[in-house]
Amino acid sequence: MWVYRLKGRAAELDPLIPDLFDRGARGLEEQEGEVWAYFPAPLDLPFGGVWEELPDEDWLSAWRRDLKPVWAGPFVVLAPWHPWEGEGEGIPLVIEPGMAFGTGHHETTRLALSALARHLRPGERVLDLGTGSGILAIAAAKLGGKALGVDIDETVLPQAEENARRNGAGVRFLPGSLEEALPHGPFDLLVANLFAELHRELAPLYPKALAPEGRLLLTGILAEKASLVKEAMAREGFSLLEEEREGEWVLLTYGI
Numbered sequence: 010m011w012v013y014r015l016k017g018r019a020a021e022l023d024p025l026i027p028d029l030f031d032r033g034a035r036g037l038e039e040q041e042g043e044v045w046a047y048f049p050a051p052l053d054l055p056f057g058g059v060w061e062e063l064p065d066e067d068w069l070s071a072w073r074r075d076l077k078p079v080w081a082g083p084f085v086v087l088a089p090w091h092p093w094e095g096e097g098e099g100i101p102l103v104i105e106p107g108m109a110f111g112t113g114h115h116e117t118t119r120l121a122l123s124a125l126a127r128h129l130r131p132g133e134r135v136l137d138l139g140t141g142s143g144i145l146a147i148a149a150a151k152l153g154g155k156a157l158g159v160d161i162d163e164t165v166l167p168q169a170e171e172n173a174r175r176n177g178a179g180v181r182f183l184p185g186s187l188e189e190a191l192p193h194g195p196f197d198l199l200v201a202n203l204f205a206e207l208h209r210e211l212a213p214l215y216p217k218a219l220a221p222e223g224r225l226l227l228t229g230i231l232a233e234k235a236s237l238v239k240e241a242m243a244r245e246g247f248s249l250l251e252e253e254r255e256g257e258w259v260l261l262t263y264g265i
């Protein structure tokens with residue numbers, strides 16, 4: 010296992026985190042004045058960090074030991090090895106922290122989990138666009154929704170399927186993006202943890218995906234880029250219903 014050591018605090022380096030995961034980071038850890046990103050092998054990265062090789066077993070056992078359950082709204086996100094006896098104390102989501110983004114340790118995933126709990130009514134059809142680990146689609150199913158998860162990265166889908174099995178959640182996963190999901194719609198709720206520029210690009214397609222009175226939960230948006238999404242959504246005639254923020258990240262809820 011290799012560690013890529015970046016100078017700075019996690020809050021300052023937050024905008025890099027999705028990129029590090031996209032490039033194959035297995036986990037992140039804050040050290041004194043540094044953030045350590047763990048990778049199976051070193052690669053060319055443009056962020057000015059320093060590579061160091063670590064003995065595999067030490068890293069794995071320390072990382073497993075230090076990974077804590079995460080709360081988001083009514084959900085508690087657990088790794089498969091976390092004991093859980095909290096019957097009645099929250100809705101457990103068991104997610105294997107692997108290569109796919111979506112372990113509940115990122116603000117945007119937590120924002121989306123809380124928003125799903127506020128907006129989803131049992132029986133509604135839900136699209137999780139950019140499903141990653143499947144966490145949001147699985148959460149939607151646990152709330153009584155009929156969930157479809159899609160992702161352009163086909164390598165994440167077996168992990169999403171395995172996570173759904175672990176949780177006893179009946180979720181369908183398909184490769185692709187919004188275009189591929191449209192024939193399976195319309196959806197009452199669309200949740201998408203992507204990034205601001207992509208939401209701007211997808212804005213003209215969002216109305217085609219939604220049922221009458223459908224709602225959109227859009228996150229992966231840095232606060233400083235929220236205006237870019239808001240302008241695109243206003244052009245499509247959407248009304249902003251809610252704006253939630255955690256750290257540098259926001260979630261925007263829209264209705265038609």
Ligand code: SAM
Pocket residue numbers: 027110111112113117118121137138139140141142143144145159160161162165185186187202203207229
């Ligand atoms: N839904 C999970 C969560 O909230 O934690 C994962 C979100 S992760 C930030 C974004 C995911 O979207 C990645 O798995 C990526 O492969 C996928 N993705 C990126 N662009 C996409 C697109 N145009 N259509 C569908 N999925 C996309």
